[in-house]
Amino acid sequence: MLPSPSDDQIASRRHWMSVLAKSPAARLEELWRDLAEPPAYRFLRRPEIGLTMIRARAGGTGTVFNLGEMTMTRCAVETATGHVGFGHVAGRDTRHAELAALFDALLQDPARHDEISATVLAPLTREQETRREQASRKAAATRVNFFTMAREA
Amino acid sequence: MYVAIKGGETAIDNAHALLAEKRRGNPAVPELSLTQISEQMALAVDRVMTEGSVYDRELAALAIKQARGDLVEAIFLLRAYRTTLPRLATSEPLDTAAMAVQRRISATFKDLPGGQVLGPTFDYTHRLLDFTLAANGQDVPTPEPADEPLSADLPRVAELLNQEGLIETAEDGEDGPVGDLTREPLTFPAGRDLRLQALARGDEGYLLALGYSTQRGYGNSHPFAGEIRMGEVTVEIVPEELGFPVEIGTVTVTECEMINQFKGSKTQPPQFTRGYGLAFGEAERKAMSMALVDRALRCRELGEEATVPAQDEEFVLSHADSVEAQGFVQHLKLPHYVDFQSELVLVRALRAEAEARAEQEKGSEEKE
Numbered sequence: 001m002l003p004s005p006s007d008d009q010i011a012s013r014r015h016w017m018s019v020l021a022k023s024p025a026a027r028l029e030e031l032w033r034d035l036a037e038p039p040a041y042r043f044l045r046r047p048e049i050g051l052t053m054i055r056a057r058a059g060g061t062g063t064v065f066n067l068g069e070m071t072m073t074r075c076a077v078e079t080a081t082g083h084v085g086f087g088h089v090a091g092r093d094t095r096h097a098e099l100a101a102l103f104d105a106l107l108q109d110p111a112r113h114d115e116i117s118a119t120v121l122a123p124l125t126r127e128q129e130t131r132r133e134q135a136s137r138k139a140a141a142t143r144v145n146f147f148t149m150a151r152e153a
Numbered sequence: 154m155y156v157a158i159k160g161g162e163t164a165i166d167n168a169h170a171l172l173a174e175k176r177r178g179n180p181a182v183p184e185l186s187l188t189q190i191s192e193q194m195a196l197a198v199d200r201v202m203t204e205g206s207v208y209d210r211e212l213a214a215l216a217i218k219q220a221r222g223d224l225v226e227a228i229f230l231l232r233a234y235r236t237t238l239p240r241l242a243t244s245e246p247l248d249t250a251a252m253a254v255q256r257r258i259s260a261t262f263k264d265l266p267g268g269q270v271l272g273p274t275f276d277y278t279h280r281l282l283d284f285t286l287a288a289n290g291q292d293v294p295t296p297e298p299a300d301e302p303l304s305a306d307l308p309r310v311a312e313l314l315n316q317e318g319l320i321e322t323a324e325d326g327e328d329g330p331v332g333d334l335t336r337e338p339l340t341f342p343a344g345r346d347l348r349l350q351a352l353a354r355g356d357e358g359y360l361l362a363l364g365y366s367t368q369r370g371y372g373n374s375h376p377f378a379g380e381i382r383m384g385e386v387t388v389e390i391v392p393e394e395l396g397f398p399v400e401i402g403t404v405t406v407t408e409c410e411m412i413n414q415f416k417g418s419k420t421q422p423p424q425f426t427r428g429y430g431l432a433f434g435e436a437e438r439k440a441m442s443m444a445l446v447d448r449a450l451r452c453r454e455l456g457e458e459a460t461v462p463a464q465d466e467e468f469v470l471s472h473a474d475s476v477e478a479q480g481f482v483q484h485l486k487l488p489h490y491v492d493f494q495s496e497l498v499l500v501r502a503l504r505a506e507a508e509a510r511a512e513q514e515k516g517s518e519e520k521e
Contacts, residue, residue: 010397014397014398014399014400017399017400018387018399018400021399021400021401021402022387022400022402022403048239048241049238050238050239050240050241050242051207051235051238051239051240051241052240052241052242052243052244052388052390052401053240053242053243053244053333053335054208054244054247054388054404055243055244055245055246055247055331056246056247056249056431057246057247058345058349058429058447059311059410059427059429060248060249060250060309060311060408060410060429062429063344063345063346063349064246064331064346065331065332065345065346065347065349065350065353066331066332066333066334066335066346066350067247067349067350067353067406067431067433068202068203068206068207068208068353068354068433069206069207069208069235069240069335070207070208070209070388070402070404071207071208071209071212071238072241072242072390072401072402074241074392076394086392086394086395086399088242088390088392088399088401089401089402090208090388090401090402090403090404091209091211091402092209092211092212132253132302133302134298135253135255136253136254136302136303137298137299137300137301137302138296138298138299139254139255139256139270139272139303139384140270140298140299140301140302140303141296141297141298141299142256142270142271142272143268143269143270143271143299143303144268144269144270144271145263145268145269
């Protein structure tokens with residue numbers, strides 16, 4: 001039995017899994033190709049396409065309801081070093097789920113963590129922040145001030 | 154009564170070949186790609202995802218292409234495809250307060266903390282046909298971004314009213330079972346969870362008309378668009394094998410919080426009440442209509458007398474789904490030969506009877 005991970009470990013794993021899922025699959029492919037030592041691996045679960053039911057709350061905070069589904073793909077891999085990685089990604093790109101699972105496995109490997117963190121996670125995080133900021137700045141340019149027309153007394 | 158019919162295979166095959174040819178249109182005109190549809194017909198894609206109830210831009214674009222642009226047919230195709238996929242997970246409820254906002258407006262407070270953000274809106278356009286779009290290869294203007302991004306903290310309008318206690322609070326829903334129309338059929342009375350799901354999947358035109366009716370006097374709802382926001386929200390699931398929440402991606406949604414005057418009841422003081430609308434993509438008309446109808450359907454819980462069509466839950470929800478509605482209407486064109494044959498026999502017999510009776514009455518009149 002493996003020791004259960006600490007809250008910090010879970011938090012950092014959640015962060016990288018989020019970044020991997022939200023990055024374009026084509027970028028993950030590039031970074032995979034750039035790896036000096038790609039690991040040998042096998043599938044624990046071949047990529048599988050299915051649906052997630054998306055839930056929301058009435059008024060944003062109230063009664064939970066089912067809004068509608070979205071496509072997703074999941075996958076599990078084990079590297080030659082015995083690290084198990086999971087990929088859960090929106091959409092139907094099986095390669096995206098596979099690469100997300102592979103990087104998840106590598107990031108859990110203490111021998112590879114720092115390298116992958118610097119060469120994969122850091123640029124992807126930066127790119128995501130830039131994309132988000134760009135979109136937000138474009139929206140911010142459409143911010144208006146409405147004035148009500150009041151008659152002078 | 155349905156009776157199997159045979160024959161017509163060749164004619165049906167030929168009809169489908171003809172359909173495929175018509176779908177392609179003039180072969181001299183370049184064929185549309187799915188990315189062209191999802192990029193340039195984005196709001197059609199959004200509508201098909203919302204009412205088809207599957208968020209997947211590429212699948213929705215394919216459905217639109219296959220349906221020759223008939224969005225209700227495309228919604229049907231997407232719903233049908235959905236049934237071939239397993240359900241792998243159920244998400245945590247979306248946190249729309251944490252949305253990466255692209256648009257956010259309020260018709261009730263002009264000085265909203267965080268500001269009014271118009272975003273990519275049709276509002277304030279002159280609705281004049283733009284013939285520069287008719288010429289290909291137009292230069293697209295590049296919007297100048299602001300120096301600073303939007304504030305990460307954009308409080309909900311409902312929260313502002315809540316500080317004065319003038320609006321009903323949406324209690325955190327109990328973690329009870331959440332109804333799912335894709336698993337069990339709708340029964341009445343329906344809880345708000347099922348009503349909202351049915352409205353989210355419901356036909357936009359139908360909800361627009363019902364929402365409009367509440368404004369025109371079939372209902373007394375005095376609505377204000379308290380807040381409309383559109384942008385990306387993160388979808389999070391808790392995979393069994395991990396036991397902690399994992400973000401799998403983002404979806405763009407449009408949210409509308411309608412605020413309605415409420416005179417109060419025996420148990421509740423006068424205050425504002427809320428109607429809620431949420432849809433995939435940029436779907437403001439849909440979200441607003443949904444919010445109006447959601448509020449109208451809350452009459453029972455608020456102790457209001459149900460007197461108008463939009464308050465009639467069974468009527469509203471039973472007819473909201475375009476896939477069911479078009480199926481039942483369009484089945485009328487399928488062969489009903491045996492049905493009709495029996496009606497023909499019946500009408501002939503009734504006609505003969507009526508004629509015989511008229512003849513008899515005429516005879517007795519002549520005798521008098």
